[in-house]
Amino acid sequence: MNTHKHAFNIILTVLFLIFAQLGAQKKFVIVLDAGHGGSDVGATRKYENIGLVQEKDVTLGIVLKLGRMLEKNKDYKIIYTRKIDEYPSLADRTDLANRSHADLFISVHCNASTKSTPYGTETYVQGPDQNKTNLEVAKRENDVIFLDDKDRERFASYDPTSPESLIALRIQQSKYLESSLIFGGYVEENFVKKDKRYSRGVMQKNLHVLRLNAMPSVLIETGFISNAEEAAYLASDKGQDEIAESIYDAITSYKKRIDRNQKKIVEEPKELPLKNDFRILLMSTPNKYAVGDPALKGLNYILTIKENGLYKYYYSVTNFASIKENNLKTAKDAGFRNVTAVSFIPNQDMNTGYYRLEVYTGKDKLPSSSPILKLLKDVERVKANGIFYYTYGNVKSLEAATKLQKDLEEKGITNTTIEKVYK
Ligand SMILES: [Zn+2]
Incomplete structure (x- = not known):
């Protein structure tokens, strides 16, 4: 007798849940990548006082601590490339991040040098190699590709010095570079201010684990395993806690900044189109020029209209005031001095x-x-x-x-x- 009412209630509940889901804000998705793992131990040193220190253990320790802190915040969704001692390929890590439509990718690593003196932190963002001094890092972090067939297929044929790769790299890079640099800056700043560490800076480097990521991404070298003092710090609970906290605070600052920017974008009024079209009159002359003639100074999108025996050359067309101004500037920059915007009623x-x-x-x-x-x-x-x-x-x-x-x-x-x- 009550079954209809019961069914109706279920439908209501389901509808409510659907709308509640729709109304909920999209979570900020963070991929945490503990560098190396499994058979790939990464950098490793053995010390008399503290024993064996392996990069793969330090990175997992830091990532798990960081993840526990982040998971308490309901605005974040945390995805781990690994939570145990195993080796996901670099392609798997990138694919996971891209598939999850992540907002931020953080790869945690430890540095190592052939000498025992170098120490400090470094954060890398994806980009063409800046200089030769950090070749060691690229070599070490990229070398692991030879552990996995899928990675070899994807990365080994890639020649970072070919012009095509560089162009693809620059396009990819320009999209996420600024955000990656901002986040990297927060990380290094916290290491210095909060943990009194020595920062070697934020740098650009062509690294496979970052290269194909479609989101702001950084690789943090949290310290040198080859330096006895820093190795002890990296292996300790205190050290890993401090590092995790500094990265956590960097994420908070970065997220705040993004939210602020997004609010600004929403608040900015959209430019409304003008009623008329505007073309930039470059010159009026009895001479007839064909497309590509040097007289047109390399400008494309030229419309020629003959009027009263004169050829009038117009550059581009738009019904947005801001674009019209841009077009005027482009024409002037090309070398046309007396340009004017002419209105056309469509x-x-x-x-x-x-x-x-x-x-x-x-x-x-x-x-x-x-x-x-x-x-x-x-x-x-x-x-x-x-x-x-x-x-x-x-x-x-x-x-x-x-x-x-x-x-x-x-x-x-x-x-x-x-x-x-x-x-
Ligand atoms: Zn590493």
């Missing part, structure tokens, strides 16, 4: 005249075998100052004229010029 018909296309100009008459004469009917010819002008068409608007121009191009008749004819 789709406006000419009352006192019409548009046609100048399909050919030259000293010689077109032969009857010319494709222009063969393909087009009613081509008109006039001679002025020893030059033959051939024109075609009769349309009312600039839009119709550009369409006609395109139609002719498809027939193979190129380099035509739109002409405005006044009655």
